[in-house]
Amino acid sequence: MTANGTKNGAVEIPYKIYLSENEIPAYWYNVRADMKNKPAPLLNPGTHQPMTAEELSGVFCDELVQQELNNTDPYIPIPQEIRDFYKMYRPAPLVRAYCLEEKLQTPAHIYYKFEGNNTSGSHKLNSAIAQAYYAKKQGLKGVTTETGAGQWGTALSMACSYFGLDCKVYMVKVSYEQKPFRREVMRTYGASVTPSPSETTQIGRKILAEHPGTTGSLGCAISEAVEVAVSNPGYRYVLGSVLNQVLLHQSVIGLETKTALEKYDVKPDIIIGCAGGGSNLGGLIAPFMGEKLRGEADYRIIAVEPASCPSFTRGVFAYDF
Numbered sequence: 001m002t003a004n005g006t007k008n009g010a011v012e013i014p015y016k017i018y019l020s021e022n023e024i025p026a027y028w029y030n031v032r033a034d035m036k037n038k039p040a041p042l043l044n045p046g047t048h049q050p051m052t053a054e055e056l057s058g059v060f061c062d063e064l065v066q067q068e069l070n071n072t073d074p075y076i077p078i079p080q081e082i083r084d085f086y087k088m089y090r091p092a093p094l095v096r097a098y099c100l101e102e103k104l105q106t107p108a109h110i111y112y113k114f115e116g117n118n119t120s121g122s123h124k125l126n127s128a129i130a131q132a133y134y135a136k137k138q139g140l141k142g143v144t145t146e147t148g149a150g151q152w153g154t155a156l157s158m159a160c161s162y163f164g165l166d167c168k169v170y171m172v173k174v175s176y177e178q179k180p181f182r183r184e185v186m187r188t189y190g191a192s193v194t195p196s197p198s199e200t201t202q203i204g205r206k207i208l209a210e211h212p213g214t215t216g217s218l219g220c221a222i223s224e225a226v227e228v229a230v231s232n233p234g235y236r237y238v239l240g241s242v243l244n245q246v247l248l249h250q251s252v253i254g255l256e257t258k259t260a261l262e263k264y265d266v267k268p269d270i271i272i273g274c275a276g277g278g279s280n281l282g283g284l285i286a287p288f289m290g291e292k293l294r295g296e297a298d299y300r301i302i303a304v305e306p307a308s309c310p311s312f313t314r315g316v317f318a319y320d321f
């Protein structure tokens with residue numbers, strides 16, 4: 001399919017789908033390299049000093065620790081094995097929302113980047129495959145994680161089965177009960193899925209004793225997953241959002257969007273993303289923010305968050321140990 005059907009005199013296609021194996025980014029873009037004010041570092045909860053690579057290596061894979069702490073390299077090569085995997089579902093389509101434009105009666109041209117076109121169903125796979133790859137490369141047996149609604153757990157299960165890694169998922173109990181299909185998809189990929197809090201960890205037993213009947217929380221599931229990772233040789237913990245490394249992997253979203261818009265000869269005025277833990281937003285805006293930071297271009301960037309759990313517009317910005 002051509003990206004410029006009209007220019008070639010062909011019939012105008014309602015959805016300009018951008019597909020080209022060659023336009024999958026070969027590098028992730030690390031926006032922190034271009035930031036003058038670097039983000040606050042991760043602190044060791046005991047000493048309140050910045051976490052060292054050595055301290056982090058008990059929890060995370062070595063290569064991912066390097067990425068987590070890398071504030072200097074703007075471009076980090078994407079290993080060929082990961083690019084081969086991306087090739088199965090990337091580049092993700094950049095779609096023109098003609099009907100929405102019409103409904104809104106707006107002169108604006110609205111495009112959206114659709115990240116749902118992979119088996120796991122979300123952008124989470126972009127980072128899951130990278131994290132599973134580095135775990136495998138390090139010779140680990142498996143990884144542990146938490147999942148809420150289940151997108152991250154599903155993506156990670158898929159990535160782990162691809163590389164033959166064991167995957168232990170702690171799923172917030174209320175979601176485990178409400179979303180049986182997500183749970184079973186993870187199991188189909190060979191992951192073990194445990195409702196959290198559970199009796200399988202010390203912290204889980206403590207939480208159950210103190211709050212009998214609790215339906216769980218992400219924080220509780222994270223605690224269980226971290227405990228299992230640090231107490232089992234050959235295991236590390238992985239996380240689907242929030243971390244620097246995840247935003248780095250998700251930069252493929254923004255890089256592809258930028259390439260596609262350039263191909264359409266469109267310069268965006270406003271870039272909007274939804275923010276939960278910040279990974280799809282961070283990935284989408286990364287290369288545009290880079291241009292802004294380097295003074296090469298200006299964009300208005302808008303983060304949208306749920307009113308039910310706002311982390312940007314309300315609450316305090318503080319460390320939480």
Ligand SMILES: *Cc1c(COP(=O)(O)O)cnc(C)c1O
Nearest residue numbers: 122151241275276277278279280
């Ligand atoms: C995980 C997820 C989010 C929120 O996470 P971010 O890290 O903010 O991207 C939003 N949408 C979908 C579909 C998700 O899977």
